[in-house]
Protein backbone atom coordinates (compact mmCIF):
# COMPACT_ATOMS: atom_id res chain seq x y z
CA UNK A 307 0.00 0.00 0.00
CA UNK A 308 1.98 3.08 -1.14
CA UNK A 309 -0.86 5.56 -0.77
CA UNK A 310 -3.88 6.04 1.49
CA UNK A 311 -5.83 7.97 -1.13
CA UNK A 312 -9.30 6.58 -1.77
CA UNK A 313 -9.08 4.12 1.14
CA UNK A 314 -11.31 3.76 4.21
CA UNK A 315 -9.59 3.66 7.61
CA UNK A 316 -10.90 2.95 11.12
CA UNK A 317 -9.16 4.74 14.00
CA UNK A 318 -10.06 4.02 17.65
CA UNK A 319 -9.36 6.61 20.31
CA UNK A 320 -9.60 9.46 17.78
CA UNK A 321 -10.62 12.06 20.35
CA UNK A 322 -7.08 12.96 21.46
CA UNK A 323 -3.35 12.49 20.99
CA UNK A 324 -2.00 10.12 18.36
CA UNK A 325 -5.49 8.94 17.35
CA UNK A 326 -6.60 12.47 16.55
CA UNK A 327 -3.42 13.12 14.55
CA UNK A 328 -3.79 9.85 12.64
CA UNK A 329 -7.32 10.88 11.63
CA UNK A 330 -6.17 14.35 10.53
CA UNK A 331 -3.20 13.09 8.51
CA UNK A 332 -5.10 10.21 6.88
CA UNK A 333 -7.92 12.54 5.84
CA UNK A 334 -5.44 15.15 4.53
CA UNK A 335 -3.94 12.38 2.38
CA UNK A 336 -7.29 11.58 0.78
CA UNK A 337 -8.35 8.70 3.03
CA UNK A 338 -11.89 8.50 4.43
CA UNK A 339 -11.94 7.72 8.12
CA UNK A 340 -14.40 6.36 10.67
CA UNK A 341 -13.13 7.19 14.11
CA UNK A 342 -14.48 6.36 17.56
CA UNK A 343 -13.85 7.37 21.14
CA UNK A 344 -15.71 6.95 24.39
CA UNK A 345 -15.73 10.77 24.52
CA UNK A 346 -18.23 11.51 21.79
CA UNK A 347 -17.67 15.30 21.85
CA UNK A 348 -13.90 15.04 21.50
CA UNK A 349 -14.06 12.64 18.57
CA UNK A 350 -16.76 14.72 16.87
CA UNK A 351 -14.40 17.70 17.10
CA UNK A 352 -11.61 15.62 15.50
CA UNK A 353 -13.91 14.63 12.64
CA UNK A 354 -14.86 18.25 11.96
CA UNK A 355 -11.22 19.44 11.98
CA UNK A 356 -10.07 16.58 9.77
CA UNK A 357 -13.01 16.87 7.40
CA UNK A 358 -12.52 20.62 6.91
CA UNK A 359 -8.89 20.19 5.88
CA UNK A 360 -9.44 17.13 3.66
CA UNK A 361 -9.62 17.10 -0.14
CA UNK A 362 -13.07 16.79 -1.73
CA UNK A 363 -14.67 13.35 -1.62
CA UNK A 364 -13.12 12.42 1.73
CA UNK A 365 -15.63 11.52 4.42
CA UNK A 366 -14.74 11.57 8.13
CA UNK A 367 -17.33 10.15 10.52
CA UNK A 368 -17.20 10.08 14.31
CA UNK A 369 -18.78 7.49 16.57
CA UNK A 370 -19.24 7.02 20.31
CA UNK A 371 -17.81 3.65 21.34
CA UNK A 372 -16.09 2.08 24.32
CA UNK A 373 -13.74 -0.46 22.74
CA UNK A 374 -13.72 -2.58 25.89
CA UNK A 375 -17.40 -3.40 25.28
CA UNK A 376 -17.79 -5.85 22.36
CA UNK A 377 -21.41 -4.86 21.76
CA UNK A 378 -20.37 -1.24 21.25
CA UNK A 379 -17.55 -2.25 18.88
CA UNK A 380 -20.01 -4.23 16.75
CA UNK A 381 -22.41 -1.29 16.73
CA UNK A 382 -19.54 1.03 15.67
CA UNK A 383 -18.72 -1.38 12.82
CA UNK A 384 -22.33 -1.49 11.60
CA UNK A 385 -22.71 2.29 11.86
CA UNK A 386 -19.57 3.04 9.88
CA UNK A 387 -20.36 0.57 7.09
CA UNK A 388 -23.70 2.27 6.67
CA UNK A 389 -22.37 5.82 6.86
CA UNK A 390 -19.57 5.13 4.39
CA UNK A 391 -21.78 2.89 2.23
CA UNK A 392 -19.03 0.27 2.25
CA UNK A 393 -18.75 -3.51 2.59
CA UNK A 394 -15.09 -3.44 3.63
CA UNK A 395 -12.42 -1.35 5.38
CA UNK A 396 -8.80 -1.00 4.22
CA UNK A 397 -7.01 0.02 7.41
CA UNK A 398 -7.72 -0.40 11.12
CA UNK A 399 -5.72 1.53 13.72
CA UNK A 400 -6.44 0.04 17.16
CA UNK A 401 -5.04 3.01 19.02
CA UNK A 402 -7.37 3.65 22.00
CA UNK A 403 -5.65 3.10 25.32
CA UNK A 404 -5.35 4.24 28.93
CA UNK A 405 -2.79 3.99 31.72
CA UNK A 406 -3.52 2.66 35.20
CA UNK A 407 -3.29 -0.41 37.40
CA UNK A 408 0.39 0.32 38.05
CA UNK A 409 0.59 -2.15 40.92
CA UNK A 410 -0.90 -5.65 40.93
CA UNK A 411 -0.01 -5.72 44.64
CA UNK A 412 -1.52 -2.53 45.93
CA UNK A 413 -3.86 -1.00 43.34
CA UNK A 414 -7.49 -2.10 43.27
CA UNK A 415 -8.47 -5.13 41.24
CA UNK A 416 -11.09 -2.96 39.54
CA UNK A 417 -8.48 -0.50 38.27
CA UNK A 418 -6.18 -3.29 37.05
CA UNK A 419 -9.00 -4.94 35.15
CA UNK A 420 -10.30 -1.67 33.65
CA UNK A 421 -6.87 -0.87 32.20
CA UNK A 422 -6.44 -4.42 30.89
CA UNK A 423 -9.95 -4.40 29.39
CA UNK A 424 -9.35 -1.25 27.37
CA UNK A 425 -5.74 -1.96 26.35
CA UNK A 426 -6.11 -5.67 25.56
CA UNK A 427 -9.78 -6.59 25.06
CA UNK A 428 -10.33 -3.38 23.08
CA UNK A 429 -7.67 -4.47 20.58
CA UNK A 430 -8.99 -8.03 20.53
CA UNK A 431 -12.64 -7.05 19.96
CA UNK A 432 -11.65 -4.69 17.15
CA UNK A 433 -9.59 -7.42 15.48
CA UNK A 434 -12.55 -9.82 15.75
CA UNK A 435 -14.99 -7.24 14.38
CA UNK A 436 -12.83 -5.83 11.59
CA UNK A 437 -10.70 -8.72 10.29
CA UNK A 438 -13.45 -10.01 7.93
CA UNK A 439 -13.79 -6.46 6.55
CA UNK A 440 -10.01 -6.18 6.04
CA UNK A 441 -10.06 -9.52 4.22
CA UNK A 442 -12.90 -8.16 2.06
CA UNK A 443 -10.71 -5.16 1.18
CA UNK A 444 -8.28 -7.38 -0.69
CA UNK A 445 -5.39 -5.21 0.59
CA UNK A 446 -5.99 -4.65 4.31
CA UNK A 447 -3.70 -3.55 7.13
CA UNK A 448 -4.38 -4.03 10.85
CA UNK A 449 -2.25 -1.66 12.97
CA UNK A 450 -2.26 -2.38 16.69
CA UNK A 451 -0.74 0.09 19.13
CA UNK A 452 1.35 -1.52 21.84
CA UNK A 453 4.11 0.47 23.57
CA UNK A 454 7.70 0.17 24.71
CA UNK A 455 5.86 -1.42 27.64
CA UNK A 456 5.10 -4.23 25.20
CA UNK A 457 8.74 -5.36 25.56
CA UNK A 458 9.80 -3.67 28.82
CA UNK A 459 7.37 -4.04 31.72
CA UNK A 460 8.11 -1.04 33.94
CA UNK A 461 8.32 2.74 33.90
CA UNK A 462 11.56 2.73 35.90
CA UNK A 463 12.67 2.64 39.55
CA UNK A 464 9.71 2.73 41.94
CA UNK A 465 7.25 2.97 39.04
CA UNK A 466 5.69 -0.42 38.27
CA UNK A 467 3.33 -0.43 35.29
CA UNK A 468 1.69 -3.79 35.74
CA UNK A 469 -1.75 -3.89 34.05
CA UNK A 470 -0.65 -1.66 31.18
CA UNK A 471 2.47 -3.73 30.45
CA UNK A 472 0.53 -7.00 30.68
CA UNK A 473 -1.96 -5.70 28.11
CA UNK A 474 0.71 -4.19 25.84
CA UNK A 475 2.76 -7.43 25.86
CA UNK A 476 -0.47 -9.21 24.88
CA UNK A 477 -1.07 -6.75 22.02
CA UNK A 478 2.46 -7.32 20.72
CA UNK A 479 2.22 -11.12 21.04
CA UNK A 480 -1.21 -11.18 19.40
CA UNK A 481 -0.05 -9.01 16.51
CA UNK A 482 3.18 -10.94 15.94
CA UNK A 483 1.18 -14.19 16.10
CA UNK A 484 -1.03 -12.89 13.31
CA UNK A 485 1.93 -12.49 10.94
CA UNK A 486 2.16 -16.20 10.11
CA UNK A 487 -1.57 -16.77 10.64
CA UNK A 488 -2.45 -14.16 8.02
CA UNK A 489 0.34 -15.26 5.69
CA UNK A 490 -1.13 -18.77 5.84
CA UNK A 491 -4.85 -18.06 6.01
CA UNK A 492 -5.54 -14.53 4.74
CA UNK A 493 -2.55 -13.23 2.73
CA UNK A 494 -4.52 -10.19 1.56
CA UNK A 495 -4.17 -8.69 5.08
CA UNK A 496 -0.99 -7.71 6.93
CA UNK A 497 -0.37 -6.44 10.43
CA UNK A 498 1.86 -3.90 12.13
CA UNK A 499 2.58 -3.39 15.82
CA UNK A 500 3.29 0.18 16.94
CA UNK A 501 5.60 0.69 19.93
CA UNK A 502 5.85 4.35 20.91
CA UNK A 503 8.27 5.72 23.46
CA UNK A 504 7.32 8.97 25.17
CA UNK A 505 4.90 10.96 23.00
CA UNK A 506 3.42 14.27 24.17
CA UNK A 507 -0.31 13.66 24.68
CA UNK A 508 -2.97 14.10 27.35
CA UNK A 509 -2.89 10.41 28.28
CA UNK A 510 -2.18 11.11 31.96
CA UNK A 511 -5.27 13.33 32.42
CA UNK A 512 -7.36 11.11 30.11
CA UNK A 513 -6.46 8.05 32.16
CA UNK A 514 -7.59 9.79 35.36
CA UNK A 515 -10.82 10.65 33.58
CA UNK A 516 -11.24 6.97 32.66
CA UNK A 517 -11.30 6.27 36.42
CA UNK A 518 -14.08 8.82 36.88
CA UNK A 519 -11.66 11.44 38.24
CA UNK A 520 -11.45 15.12 37.26
CA UNK A 521 -8.43 17.00 35.84
CA UNK A 522 -5.52 16.78 38.34
CA UNK A 523 -5.99 20.38 39.60
CA UNK A 524 -9.62 19.63 40.51
CA UNK A 525 -8.99 16.45 42.51
CA UNK A 526 -10.39 16.54 46.05
CA UNK A 527 -8.03 15.96 49.01
CA UNK A 528 -9.49 12.47 49.46
CA UNK A 529 -8.94 11.62 45.78
CA UNK A 530 -5.33 12.85 45.99
CA UNK A 531 -4.73 10.69 49.08
CA UNK A 532 -6.21 7.67 47.31
CA UNK A 533 -4.11 8.23 44.19
CA UNK A 534 -0.89 8.74 46.16
CA UNK A 535 -1.22 6.84 49.45
CA UNK A 536 1.05 7.58 52.41
CA UNK A 537 3.66 4.93 51.58
CA UNK A 538 3.90 6.20 47.98
CA UNK A 539 4.29 9.75 49.30
CA UNK A 540 7.18 8.57 51.48
CA UNK A 541 8.88 7.09 48.39
CA UNK A 542 8.40 10.34 46.46
CA UNK A 543 9.93 12.29 49.36
CA UNK A 544 12.96 10.01 49.50
CA UNK A 545 13.34 10.32 45.70
CA UNK A 546 13.39 14.11 46.13
CA UNK A 547 10.20 14.53 44.08
CA UNK A 548 8.09 15.83 46.95
CA UNK A 549 8.94 18.11 49.86
CA UNK A 550 8.69 16.63 53.36
CA UNK A 551 5.43 17.54 55.11
CA UNK A 552 3.79 18.40 51.77
CA UNK A 553 0.05 19.18 51.84
CA UNK A 554 -2.71 17.72 49.66
CA UNK A 555 -2.36 20.88 47.61
CA UNK A 556 1.34 20.18 46.97
CA UNK A 557 0.42 16.68 45.81
CA UNK A 558 -2.34 18.05 43.58
CA UNK A 559 0.09 20.49 42.00
CA UNK A 560 2.66 17.76 41.54
CA UNK A 561 0.09 15.59 39.72
CA UNK A 562 -0.99 18.51 37.53
CA UNK A 563 2.65 19.24 36.69
CA UNK A 564 3.32 15.58 35.88
CA UNK A 565 0.36 15.58 33.51
CA UNK A 566 1.29 18.79 31.66
CA UNK A 567 5.02 17.93 31.61
CA UNK A 568 4.20 14.54 30.12
CA UNK A 569 2.37 16.35 27.32
CA UNK A 570 4.55 19.44 26.86
CA UNK A 571 8.07 18.16 27.56
CA UNK A 572 7.98 14.99 25.48
CA UNK A 573 10.72 14.34 22.92
CA UNK A 574 8.08 13.77 20.21
CA UNK A 575 4.72 15.40 19.44
CA UNK A 576 1.56 13.41 18.70
CA UNK A 577 1.59 14.78 15.14
CA UNK A 578 5.18 13.62 14.53
CA UNK A 579 4.34 10.24 16.06
CA UNK A 580 1.37 9.85 13.68
CA UNK A 581 3.61 10.68 10.72
CA UNK A 582 6.10 7.99 11.80
CA UNK A 583 3.25 5.47 12.17
CA UNK A 584 1.79 6.26 8.74
CA UNK A 585 5.22 6.21 7.05
CA UNK A 586 5.83 2.82 8.67
CA UNK A 587 2.52 1.42 7.48
CA UNK A 588 3.09 2.72 3.96
CA UNK A 589 6.57 1.20 3.84
CA UNK A 590 5.21 -2.26 4.74
CA UNK A 591 6.97 -2.44 8.14
CA UNK A 592 5.40 -4.82 10.68
CA UNK A 593 7.32 -3.38 13.65
CA UNK A 594 7.07 0.38 14.10
CA UNK A 595 9.15 1.90 16.89
CA UNK A 596 8.12 5.52 17.50
CA UNK A 597 10.80 7.87 18.80
CA UNK A 598 14.54 7.62 19.42
CA UNK A 599 13.85 6.64 23.05
CA UNK A 600 11.87 3.60 21.87
CA UNK A 601 14.64 2.58 19.45
CA UNK A 602 17.37 2.96 22.08
CA UNK A 603 15.43 0.98 24.70
CA UNK A 604 14.57 -1.74 22.19
CA UNK A 605 18.24 -2.13 21.23
CA UNK A 606 19.37 -2.24 24.86
CA UNK A 607 16.76 -4.82 25.92
CA UNK A 608 17.44 -7.00 22.88
CA UNK A 609 21.21 -6.81 23.37
CA UNK A 610 21.00 -7.98 26.97
CA UNK A 611 17.50 -9.08 28.08
CA UNK A 612 18.81 -10.07 31.50
CA UNK A 613 19.69 -6.42 32.20
CA UNK A 614 16.20 -5.11 31.33
CA UNK A 615 15.30 -4.40 34.96
CA UNK A 616 18.76 -3.47 36.15
CA UNK A 617 18.29 0.22 35.50
CA UNK A 618 21.90 1.25 36.05
CA UNK A 619 23.22 -1.30 33.56
CA UNK A 620 20.41 -0.60 31.09
CA UNK A 621 21.23 3.11 31.27
CA UNK A 622 24.92 2.42 30.59
CA UNK A 623 24.02 0.28 27.57
CA UNK A 624 21.65 2.92 26.24
CA UNK A 625 24.36 5.61 26.27
CA UNK A 626 26.36 5.82 23.03
CA UNK A 627 29.64 5.34 24.95
CA UNK A 628 28.06 2.66 27.22
Ligand SMILES: NC(=O)c1ccc[n+]([C@@H]2O[C@H](COP(=O)([O-])OP(=O)(O)OC[C@H]3O[C@@H](n4cnc5c(N)ncnc54)[C@H](O)[C@@H]3O)[C@@H](O)[C@H]2O)c1
Pocket residue numbers: 318319320321322323324325342343344345348371372373374401402403404405424428451452453454501502503504505506507508509510512513516576
Ligand atom coordinates in the same frame (compact mmCIF):
# COMPACT_ATOMS: atom_id res chain seq x y z
N1 LIG B 1 1.69 8.90 24.85
C1 LIG B 1 2.64 8.00 25.01
O1 LIG B 1 3.76 8.32 25.44
C2 LIG B 1 2.40 6.56 24.63
C3 LIG B 1 3.50 5.69 24.66
C4 LIG B 1 3.31 4.35 24.30
C5 LIG B 1 2.06 3.91 23.89
N2 LIG B 1 1.00 4.79 23.87
C6 LIG B 1 -0.29 4.26 23.41
O2 LIG B 1 -0.72 5.03 22.31
C7 LIG B 1 -2.15 5.00 22.25
C8 LIG B 1 -2.68 6.42 22.14
O3 LIG B 1 -2.35 7.11 23.32
P1 LIG B 1 -2.21 8.70 23.45
O4 LIG B 1 -0.95 8.96 24.16
O5 LIG B 1 -2.49 9.34 22.15
O6 LIG B 1 -3.38 8.97 24.50
P2 LIG B 1 -4.60 10.01 24.55
O7 LIG B 1 -5.18 9.87 25.91
O8 LIG B 1 -4.18 11.36 24.10
O9 LIG B 1 -5.60 9.43 23.46
C9 LIG B 1 -6.24 8.18 23.65
C10 LIG B 1 -7.69 8.29 23.24
O10 LIG B 1 -8.30 7.01 23.43
C11 LIG B 1 -9.57 7.21 24.01
N3 LIG B 1 -9.98 6.01 24.75
C12 LIG B 1 -9.46 5.53 25.89
N4 LIG B 1 -10.12 4.43 26.26
C13 LIG B 1 -11.09 4.21 25.33
C14 LIG B 1 -12.09 3.25 25.18
N5 LIG B 1 -12.27 2.27 26.09
N6 LIG B 1 -12.89 3.30 24.10
C15 LIG B 1 -12.72 4.29 23.18
N7 LIG B 1 -11.80 5.27 23.30
C16 LIG B 1 -10.99 5.22 24.36
C17 LIG B 1 -9.38 8.40 24.94
O11 LIG B 1 -10.62 9.01 25.27
C18 LIG B 1 -8.47 9.28 24.11
O12 LIG B 1 -9.21 10.17 23.30
C19 LIG B 1 -2.60 4.27 23.51
O13 LIG B 1 -2.87 2.93 23.19
C20 LIG B 1 -1.41 4.36 24.43
O14 LIG B 1 -1.37 3.31 25.35
C21 LIG B 1 1.15 6.09 24.24
